[in-house]
Amino acid sequence: MFHLGWFLGNGFGIQPWNAKGGDGPWVGSNVTDWMKPDIYVDLATSMERAGFDYILIEDTAMVEDSYKGTAETSLRRGFMAPKNDPMPLVPLMTQRTKHIGIIPTASVIQYPPYLAARLFTTLDHLTEGRVGMNVVTSVTDRVAQNYGFAQHFDHDERYLMAQEWVDVVQQLQGSWQPGAVLADLESGIYADHTKVEPIDFVGKYFSSRGPLNTIPGPQGRPPVASAGGSEAGRDMAARYDDTMMSMCKTVEEMKEYRADMRRRVASYGRDPDKVKFLFLVTPVIAATDQEARDLAAASLAGRASDAAIEYNLWNMSYTSGGRIDFGAIDPDTLVSDIDFSRQNGEHSSVAAIFQDSAGKTLRDVVASSFQITDLGLVGSPDTVAAKMGEIMDEVGGDGFLLYLPTTRRNMAEVADGLAPALRRRGLIRDGYSGTTLRDHLVEF
Numbered sequence: 071m072f073h074l075g076w077f078l079g080n081g082f083g084i085q086p087w088n089a090k091g092g093d094g095p096w097v098g099s100n101v102t103d104w105m106k107p108d109i110y111v112d113l114a115t116s117m118e119r120a121g122f123d124y125i126l127i128e129d130t131a132m133v134e135d136s137y138k139g140t141a142e143t144s145l146r147r148g149f150m151a152p153k154n155d156p157m158p159l160v161p162l163m164t165q166r167t168k169h170i171g172i173i174p175t176a177s178v179i180q181y182p183p184y185l186a187a188r189l190f191t192t193l194d195h196l197t198e199g200r201v202g203m204n205v206v207t208s209v210t211d212r213v214a215q216n217y218g219f220a221q222h223f224d225h226d227e228r229y230l231m232a233q234e235w236v237d238v239v240q241q242l243q244g245s246w247q248p249g250a251v252l253a254d255l256e257s258g259i260y261a262d263h264t265k266v267e268p269i270d271f272v273g274k275y276f277s278s279r280g281p282l283n284t285i286p287g288p289q290g291r292p293p294v295a296s297a298g299g300s301e302a303g304r305d306m307a308a309r310y311d312d313t314m315m316s317m318c319k320t321v322e323e324m325k326e327y328r329a330d331m332r333r334r335v336a337s338y339g340r341d342p343d344k345v346k347f348l349f350l351v352t353p354v355i356a357a358t359d360q361e362a363r364d365l366a367a368a369s370l371a372g373r374a375s376d377a378a379i380e381y382n383l384w385n386m387s388y389t390s391g392g393r394i395d396f397g398a399i400d401p402d403t404l405v406s407d408i409d410f411s412r413q414n415g416e417h418s419s420v421a422a423i424f425q426d427s428a429g430k431t432l433r434d435v436v437a438s439s440f441q442i443t444d445l446g447l448v449g450s451p452d453t454v455a456a457k458m459g460e461i462m463d464e465v466g467g468d469g470f471l472l473y474l475p476t477t478r479r480n481m482a483e484v485a486d487g488l489a490p491a492l493r494r495r496g497l498i499r500d501g502y503s504g505t506t507l508r509d510h511l512v513e514f
C-alpha cells in the first residue's frame with residue numbers, strides 16, 4: 071500500500087479552470103468563488119472519501135513583479151495573487167471531515183516561532199490532531215520585504231534559519247511535560263506548575279523564553295513537511311520532516327531520491343520508515359485511455375502557446391527568487407549562456423525546469439519544459455491505478471502527491487474514479503485505523 075496527498079498548489083488563491091491551462095477563457099465559478107470556503111471543503115470531503123492522508127496548502131505572500139519589472143502579468147493572469155491566508159481554512163476543512171489531515175504552509179520569515187507554536191497547537195486542538203506544518207523559507211525578495219527585511223536571506227542561510235525555527239517551535243510545543251495538565255475537578259487544580267518550564271532559547275536568528283501558554287494538542291508536535299530538494303533543503307527535511315514533497319521526473323530519479331533521503335534520515339538517528347516521501351505528479355485521467363492520451367497531447371501542444379510561454383517565463387523568474395528576469399532575456403539565447411549564479415529561490419525547481427537543456431535555447435525550454443511531470447500516468451482510472459502500483463513497486467514506496475488544478479471535475483476523477491480503482495487493487499487504504507495525521511502517516 072502507499073500513501074496519497076493532494077497538493078493545493080495555488081494555496082487559498084484562485085483555482086484556475088481555463089482552456090488548456092492558457093490565458094482564459096475562464097471556465098465555471100472558480101475564478102469568482104475561490105475566496106469562499108466551499109471548494110476547499112468539497113476538496114477535503116472528496117479526498118477523505120478517496121482515503122488521502124492529507125491536503126497540503128501552499129502559501130506565498132506577495133504580489134510578484136520580477137517578471138519584466140512589473141506586477142502587470144501577475145495581476146492580469148492571477149499568478150500567485152490574490153491569495154488569502156491559509157490558516158483559517160484549516161478548521162473549516164476539518165469541521166466537515168473526520169480523518170483527513172490538513173497541512174498549511176508557514177514561512178519562517180512570516181511567523182515568529184512563538185506565534186507558530188501557538189497557532190499550530192491551537193489548530194491541533196481545533197482539528198483534533200489532524201494538522202501538519204509545511205515549513206518553507208519563502209522564495210522571493212518581495213515576500214521578505216513584506217515582512218520587514220530589505221531583501222531575502224541567501225538560500226543556504228534560509229535553511230539554517232528554518233532549522234533553528236523548527237527547533238524553537240518544537241521546544242515550545244514540548245514545554246508542557248506529560249502529566250502537567252491535571253484539570254482535577256475535586257481539588258480545583260488545573261496544572262502542575264513543576265511540569266511547565268520556560269525554554270529560554272537564545273539562538274542566532276530567534277529567541278523565545280516560553281513556556282507556551284497553551285496545553286499540548288493531540289499530536290503534541292504536529293507533523294512537519296517540507297519540499298526543498300537542494301542539499302540544504304534535504305538536510306532540513308532529514309532532521310525534521312515526517313513527510314516530504316519530493317520532485318522527480320523519472321522513476322530512476324525517484325528511487326535515488328528516496329534512497330538518499332532515507333540514508334540522511336537514518337544518519338540523524340531517526341527511523342526512515344516513519345518519514346513518508348510523497349512524489350509530486352500530474353496524472354491525466356479520463357474515462358478512456360484514448361481520451362486521456364488526447365488530453366495529454368493537447369496539453370503538451372499547449373506548452374508552445376503564447377499564454378503558456380508567458381507563464382513559464384514568469385514562473386522561472388519567480389523560482390529564481392525574483393533575481394533573474396526571464397522576460398528580459400532574448401528567447402533565442404542558449405541556456406548555457408544564461409547566468410544562473412544570481413538565483414536565490416528554488417534551486418531544485420530551476421534545475422528541474424532546465425534539466426537536459428544542453429544545446430537548447432530559452433525558447434526551446436519554455437515551449438516544452440515541465441517542472442513536475444505525469445510520470446507516464448495517463449489513462450483511464452484503471453490504467454493509471456495499475457501504473458501507480460508498478461511505479462511504487464519499483465521505487466519501494468511511499469506514495470504520491472497529486473498536483474492537479476483544484477476543480478470539482480478533477481476532484482471527482484480522483485475521488486470517484488482513480489481511488490476506487492486503486493482500492494480494488496489493494497494499493498491504498500480502505501478507511502483509516504487511526505485518528506490523527508501522524509497516525510495516518512505511520513499506519514503502514
Ligand SMILES: Cc1cc2nc3c(=O)[nH]c(=O)nc-3n(C[C@H](O)[C@H](O)[C@H](O)COP(=O)(O)O)c2cc1C
Pocket residue numbers: 077127128129130175177205206207208209225296297298299300301302303304315317350415416417418419
Ligand atoms: C511542491 C512544492 C511546494 C512548495 N510550497 C511552497 C510554499 O507553499 N511556499 C513557499 O514559500 N515555498 C514553497 N515551495 C518552495 C520550497 O519550500 C523550497 O523553497 C523550494 O522547493 C526550493 O528548495 P531548494 O532550493 O531546496 O530546491 C514549494 C516547493 C515545492 C516543490
